[in-house]
Amino acid sequence: MSSTATLSQPTPPTVDEQAAKRRKMDSGSSKVIGTHNGTFHCDEALAVYLLRLTETYAGAGLKRTRDPAVLATCDIVVDVGATYDPAAQRYDHHQRGFEEVFVYGGHNQVKLSSAGLVYKHFGKEIVQREVGSKVGEEGVERLWLKMYKEFIEAIDANDNGIPAYPSSQTPLYRSSTDLPSRVRHLNPAWNQPMTSTIQDSQFAKASELTGSEFLQRLHYYADAWLPAREIVVTALQSEASKSVDPAGRVLVFEGFAPWKEHLFEIEADLQQGEKKALYVLYPDETAGNWRIQAVPVSSESFESRKALPEVWRGVRDEELSKVSGIEGGIFVHASGFIGGNQTKEGVIQMAKKALEM
Template sequence: MSTFAAGPAGGVKTIGTHNGTFHADEALAVYLLKQLPEYKNAQLVRSRDPAKLDVCDIVVDVGAIYDPAKNRFDHHQRGFTEVFGHGYVTKLSSAGLVYKHFGKELIAQRIGKPATDATVELLWLKLYKEFIESIDGNDNGINQYPADIDPKYRLNTGLSSRVAHLNPAWNQPSSPDVYDSQFAKASVLTGTEFFERLDYYANAWLPARDVVKRAMDGRTAVEPTGRILVLETFAPWKEHLFELEEETSIPESEKALYVLYPDENGGAWRVQAVGASPDSFESRKALPEPWRGVRDDELSKLTGIPGCIFVHASGFIGGNKTKEGAMKMAKGALEF
């Protein structure tokens, strides 16, 4: 809670940030704060006047002070080195600072769970990785790639770029009111995208993770070595599989080689070889070379397995009309 006196509105909370040209970090920081019950009806003060900022309940991206106990969240001052932690080393912007201190509360509020719930922690870390860190890096001028690597094209459609384009152009009429109006648009833009991303991770990404985790937990019941996973419903699985393997320290000799799942269009089943790495086109163990590029009855005769549909020419995936047939293909590939 703030140790500062009530703001200029006499009892109404106030959020302070700088005026003039704005960026994605403070636009998002302000939006996130206004989703909290304490600041839901807060007034925004955009100024660089220390006298006006001093009486604000919370200040972001201006003031040269980082002190959570006093609700001051600037990152421009000399000697500032705060990072998110948990393995991340990108210096925080005002968005990252607000997210670090208030993010769990925001997520808990959104998904209806206590802030101490493990799901909240998981989403908090995921949203930093996938959404907030890029804003921190962009605002602090941290290159995404090593300085000696030149990008092959320019990227001007990211969130930070779209916020920057909301500022009045140099030859357009501008005034404090114009900047404030455009800042409000920027704040809604960043906040809307943040919560859309949070909703996706809470409502689609997490359930997919649960599907993969259940398959991993039951893998030895499917096949004693645990090298075959069966997903009882179609779900995006690659990212989750690699992350869960790392989290549970599964030895290389016990990692899954094949994943079975129902085709997303229904009916048939797929057997897919797990990649050597999350982004690799190479498989840990591709389906057998003699099966590759063969289809239907010819493949069934070759394998001795009824209902075969195909095996891709690279051996990374195959199909069968039934779950039982797909399992026979996976077990046959294991033994090949």
């Protein structure tokens, strides 16, 4: 073997393997989770999985029943029992008068299901246990809120029958591949055997499905989404950005990262008012080339806060260099939302001229 040969590294365990290992290690738990039997739904399937990610209920057993006497023997009960009482570890949402919500950013329109209730009370602990060592206390708080907004809230809304759009609007198509639909399809069909053993087995599959997707999303946000946010924060404060425009209207990224969502959230947190970024500069996928992108008015909008000058739009290469007076021109999109230059200095000059025009 060559002295420069690289030894192969062991493949790290997947999220599913990590979860399975944790459940095996904690299988000696004497705690019991209770939920209803019969047809199951996404919310309680996920609620049970989430509880097993906590220290208290790791490896807990499960009883699926509607018998009050049996439920009374359980350490915690979700999605059945007509009681919401955290002190008693009872987390149902079907009872009259229940209006509990998860408040984030002033948004609190969706009533919680059992998944949302469990996440509201145990979610921060779960995030801490899963990724806390990588992201720190502030990161845990941010991910706890992010996971509710992007993952749990839709499950709450689906279970409580809250539409995503006004009833006066007719949807153009029907989605049957979302997570609640896939859980629903795991229930035995009407003309298949409906024994409790079969139903419990299918519920276990549903719980594993919801939990594995939850963990995959959480680890993506911890490993990719949160680091991108840090890049945007750094660019907002960097001397490189300030040197291009002291007023903070140009951000310079030394490497590409998804920035739109983060930029709008950070600006809102800082309450910057009219002092907002207009252009973002970053290296593109072609080595040595750089891009300038106009910041849109919102993360989903095609309209720019300040598009690149009209006279540059739809012009390429030498002609672009000529009309802009900047060497190394590559292109400017016909809408003026993005352009390119062969060098970093080139896009800096494009940004400075665009601010003036």
